[in-house]
Amino acid sequence: MRLFDTLSRTERNLSPIDGTTFRFYCCGPTVYGPAHIGNFRTFVLQDVLRRTLETGGTRTLHVRNITDVDDKTIRDSQSAGQSLTAFTAGWTEKFHADCEKLGLLPPHIEPSAVEHIPQQIAMIQTLVNKGNAYSSDDGSVYFKISSFPNYGRLSHLDERELDLGKTQNARSSSDDYEKDSLSDFVLWKARRPEDGENFWPSPWGNGRPGWHLECSAMIKEYLGDSFDLHSGGVDLVFPHHENEIAQSECACGGRFAAHWFHITHLLVDGGKMSKSVGNLYTLADLAEKGFSPMEVRYVLIGAHYRKPLNFTLDSLTAAREALSKLARNAHQLAAKIEPGTVLTTADFGPFRPAWESLSQDLNTPGALGGIFTGLREATRLTGGEAAAALAGLNRILRALGLTLPEIPNTASIIIPDSIKALAEARWAARLAKNWAESDTLRAKLLEQGWLMKDGKEDYKLSPAL
């Protein structure tokens, strides 16, 4: 498949460096609170990338970390009166539960930052030894940006107005930073009183790792010096990923990620999502409003990953209708196929264009459009062609990670006796052509949450949503 690469700014083919397995790393969540749908846009798109590669026959190795030591986890664990470990474990568990609901494939490896402190210290030591990092009087260690000429390539920093080691005398003007240059970033933070018991011994004294370094160390541990793809939200391009490149290429000597995949931020009601505006939604918030995780997933893949996606409650309603239409059509297609038919086709049939869209820079909205178009074609097919079409549909749905809602099976719905009695009364009134009575009873049923639909020979009851 082809995918846009942030570093080269071109679309490139994705194929494993080692010829067998596509190895990629995604910056995972900082576990200090519930993940919101903005976070999940990124994780869902990464999931679709993986599924698309796998559907195309490429084996993957997916690593996504848990950031469980940083300013926020430490701060919030303390105000919660919990140990850092207990605090982050709780949020990690919630994150996993949400991921499962959204149909995200679990990463093959999910390293946590606190469990890799030795690897991080080792990498810092290497950087210090090579002259790319220096320690300050207080026991912190900083990366020396001027020692890495390529700094800024990912985010086009060289064209920006940041000082790249040009303000060597800035030290005196900044009380907060014991840095040579304002733009040097921290690799190891010396212990501060507000860190409480959250510190680790190091050659530079007690302290804790800097955020940027955590990812670099875990990547080296599980993917080595060079790997296929690195991914995250756009906000991570600078400084996080820029810093990772600097650290890792200096420490490891090689080329870091071969490809950079960044997902654009989600907007809510046309603006930035934030707690203060009250438009920061979690899966739980949306569940309370009656929306399913799959409906959320549908909305999240409803726009191209490099374009802003405007999330609204209306879009969730639209997603619900679209999913239910998909389910009906898929059901009709399946009904045309003889039971027991084994679906083994390797092609996509009428869903070929949908697959092409997905393979072309992960065009998920294009693929969704292709599915509906393909479905219209598929309904005209019969026999083996219909079976092949169904197999193709299942493949493309699996690549998108969509699970279709069940077609309501009216036979399995449990109807309370009181409702049943009302329905019988209405049916009798209707047969007697007593329309007034019939309509009154139907309204009464609706009031109690039941929808009565008249058929030729009988009626159907279903819960009204």
Place this chain on the structure above:
RNA sequence: GGCGGAGUAGCCAAGUGGUAAGGCAAUGGUUUGCAAAACCGUCAUUCGAGGGUUCGAUUCCCUCCUCCGCCUCCA
């Protein structure tokens, strides 16, 4: 100020140097006692504005307008 992205029907949203996918909503029809559901059909001479290049531009170039994101630890 710097860097980057976006403006396509009521809403969401693809796409292409050759005349605009798809979904939601709306609307007409079939069906129904009336509904609901379902099914069939309709729904952008036009792609923020103005220039330019071209046989031809929504797609390339220029200018302008509007919106959004990032600019040191937010996916």
